Amino acid sequence: MLGRYNIVLAVEQDAEILLRDIHPDIKKELDILSNLNTLDLIKENIQTADDAWSVFEGEQILCIFGVGQRTLLSDTGIPWMLTTTYIKQHTRNLLVGTKVVLDYWMKRYNKLENFVPSTFTSSIRWLKWAGFTIEPSTANIYRVVLERG
Numbered sequence: 329m330l331g332r333y334n335i336v337l338a339v340e341q342d343a344e345i346l347l348r349d350i351h352p353d354i355k356k357e358l359d360i361l362s363n364l365n366t367l368d369l370i371k372e373n374i375q376t377a378d379d380a381w382s383v384f385e386g387e388q389i390l391c392i393f394g395v396g397q398r399t400l401l402s403d404t405g406i407p408w409m410l411t412t413t414y415i416k417q418h419t420r421n422l423l424v425g426t427k428v429v430l431d432y433w434m435k436r437y438n439k440l441e442n443f444v445p446s447t448f449t450s451s452i453r454w455l456k457w458a459g460f461t462i463e464p465s466t467a468n469i470y471r472v473v474l475e476r477g
Contacts, residue, residue: 335382337381338374340374340375343392345389346370346389349389349412350412350413351413351415352413354410356445357448358370373396373408378394378396378397379394379395385414389412390415391415392410394407394409395437395440404438404440406440407430407433427458438475440475441472441474443470444472446467446470455472
C-alpha cells in the first residue's frame, strides 16, 4: 500500500477488471499494434513481463504496467502501461510514480524501448516529459527510447 494506492503484482484476473474501464486511447493503441483480441493481449503482457504491477485505489483499478526483456541476451527492456478512464484523476501521482519506476528499471536495463501511435499526443507528451526520445518509425507509429546515461 502506498498512500491511498494499492500496488500489487499483476495477475490475469486484473486484465478482465481493467478491460471493463479501459481508456479508449489504450484500446485503440492495442488494436493498432496487435492482431490479438484486447483481453488476450493484456493477459499476454502480464504473463511475459519480467515485472507487471496493478495499481488500485480501493476496488478500482487505475492501470497495469510492466516491463519485459527484448530477448534473453538483450539489455533492452520493453515498458508498457495500460490505463483505465480513472487515471486522469491521478495525473500528479502518475507523474511521480513514473520517475520512480523508470529509475528502478534503468538500473536493470541499459535501454527502454517501445512504440506509440503518432496520434496519441498526450502519451507522447508524457513520454517526452519522462525523458524518452521520440523517433519516427513508420507513418503512424513512433519509436520511443530511454537510454541509461
